[in-house]
Amino acid sequence: xxxxxxxxxxxxxxYKSFAILKEIAKAQGTLGVSDISRQLNFNxxxxxxxxxxxxxxxVLRQDESNKKFRLGPALIxxxxxxxxxxxxxxxxxxxMIQLAHDFAETVFLGRFDxxxxxxxxxxxxSSELKISAPIGTRLPFFxxxxxxxxxxxxxxxxxxxxxxxxxxxxxxEKTITNVDEYxxxxxxxxxxxxxxxxxxxxxxxxxxxxxxxxxxxLFLASIYIVGFSNSFTGDKMQLAAEVxxxxxxxxTEFVG
Numbered sequence: 001x002x003x004x005x006x007x008x009x010x011x012x013x014x015y016k017s018f019a020i021l022k023e024i025a026k027a028q029g030t031l032g033v034s035d036i037s038r039q040l041n042f043n044x045x046x047x048x049x050x051x052x053x054x055x056x057x058x059v060l061r062q063d064e065s066n067k068k069f070r071l072g073p074a075l076i077x078x079x080x081x082x083x084x085x086x087x088x089x090x091x092x093x094x095x096m097i098q099l100a101h102d103f104a105e106t107v108f109l110g111r112f113d114x115x116x117x118x119x120x121x122x123x124x125x126s127s128e129l130k131i132s133a134p135i136g137t138r139l140p141f142f143x144x145x146x147x148x149x150x151x152x153x154x155x156x157x158x159x160x161x162x163x164x165x166x167x168x169x170x171x172x173e174k175t176i177t178n179v180d181e182y183x184x185x186x187x188x189x190x191x192x193x194x195x196x197x198x199x200x201x202x203x204x205x206x207x208x209x210x211x212x213x214x215x216x217x218l219f220l221a222s223i224y225i226v227g228f229s230n231s232f233t234g235d236k237m238q239l240a241a242e243v244x245x246x247x248x249x250x251x252t253e254f255v256g
Contacts, residue, residue, distance in 0.1 A: 016042060017050050021059070021071075029063065029070040036069075088220060089121040091254045092212065095247040096123035096223065103240045105227035106131045109212075112150045112222070116141040120221070131205060131226045142169055144202075145209040146222040148195035152186045153211055153219045159186055174199045194241035199229055206232045208241040210248045214255055223248065 023036055033051060037044045051069060054060040058074035089109065096107040100123040109121035117139040124132055141147060151159050160183070168177045176182045189195045197207040209224035225240050226232070232240075 013046075013050075016040075016046060017054075020047060020050050021054070024060065024069045025071055029068050031069055032067045088212070088251075088255055092221075092223065092251055093121055093123065095251060096121065099123065099223075099225060099240065099244060099247070100125055102243065103225060103227075103232075103236065105225050105232055105240070107223060107225050108133070110139070110146050110222050110224065112141075112146075112219070114141075117143065117146050117150075117222070125227075129228070131228070139201075140169065140171075141166060143171065144200060144224070145195040145197035145207045146224045148186060148189045148197075149209045149211040149222045149224075150219060152189035152195065153213070153217075159183065171201045172199055172203055176200065192241075193245050196237060196241070204229050206237060208237045208244070210241065210244045212248050212255070213252055215252060220255065 019040055020036055020042075023039060024031055027035075031039070033044055033047050036042065036051075037047045040047075051060060051062075054072070055062060058072045060069050061072040062069055092109050096109060099105075099107045104125050104127050106125045107123045108119050110117040110119050115138070119133055119135050119137045119139075122133070122135060124130060139146075151162065154162070160179075163179055163182060168179065168182055169175070170177050176185060185195075194208055194210045197205075197209075199205060201207070205226060206229045207224050207226045209222045211222055212220045214220055223244055225237075225244065227236075
């Protein structure tokens with residue numbers, strides 16, 4: 001049965017593509033182009049075009065002997081990444097709540113991709129005056145302390161390549177924009193196990209961050225604690241960082 005298309009959007013091929021995926025997922029390797037065309041009442045050329053694109057992307061696999069389709073590794077990988085993100089959030093959240101309570105500052109969990117950081121979880125300070133941002137907020141790649149925790153966990157050559165390709169943007173007058181100075185800062189992050197941001201991304205805002213790694217040492221996300229610079233000062237930041245470092249080790253034991 002063909003899917004009902006939305007009246008609000010003019011992208012019928014998206015609906016058809018998703019319907020084809022759902023049909024293949026239900027059938028578990030028993031459908032070919034003709035079967036899908038018949039069951040969904042789609043033109044064979046449409047089904048062929050969609051399935052060929054999905055094959056190229058790794059979303060589908062096709063049995064060479066009978067030409068039937070099954071879900072491919074790309075779709076399964078996306079599913080696993082989504083589940084892993086949910087798992088990481090649920091594991092990290094109690095620790096984040098504890099940090100927010102103990103230091104009266106807001107704590108964020110952020111994941112990196114090639115475009116920057118996305119907030120995937122948060123634990124807000126109970127203080128009336130606090131830093132806040134909704135889950136799903138995107139930050140620029142080099143924004144603040146979290147970028148340092150991410151880059152510090154890369155090989156030296158990878159660090160330099162990324163910095164040279166992207167350039168170091170200036171967010172405030174305190175932002176480190178000199179490449180050599182930034183690389184020295186990354187070495188410091190490696191040594192002490194946490195990164196700091198003294199108004200480098202936002203005026204009047206300080207932050208510290210620690211990396212969350214899996215047991216193989218792969219970077220998963222960054223926990224960062226954010227507060228106003230007049231209250232979240234050096235000594236408090238260092239203490240928060242040390243506690244967060246201990247928490248990150250415990251989280252690693254759970255996430256594998």
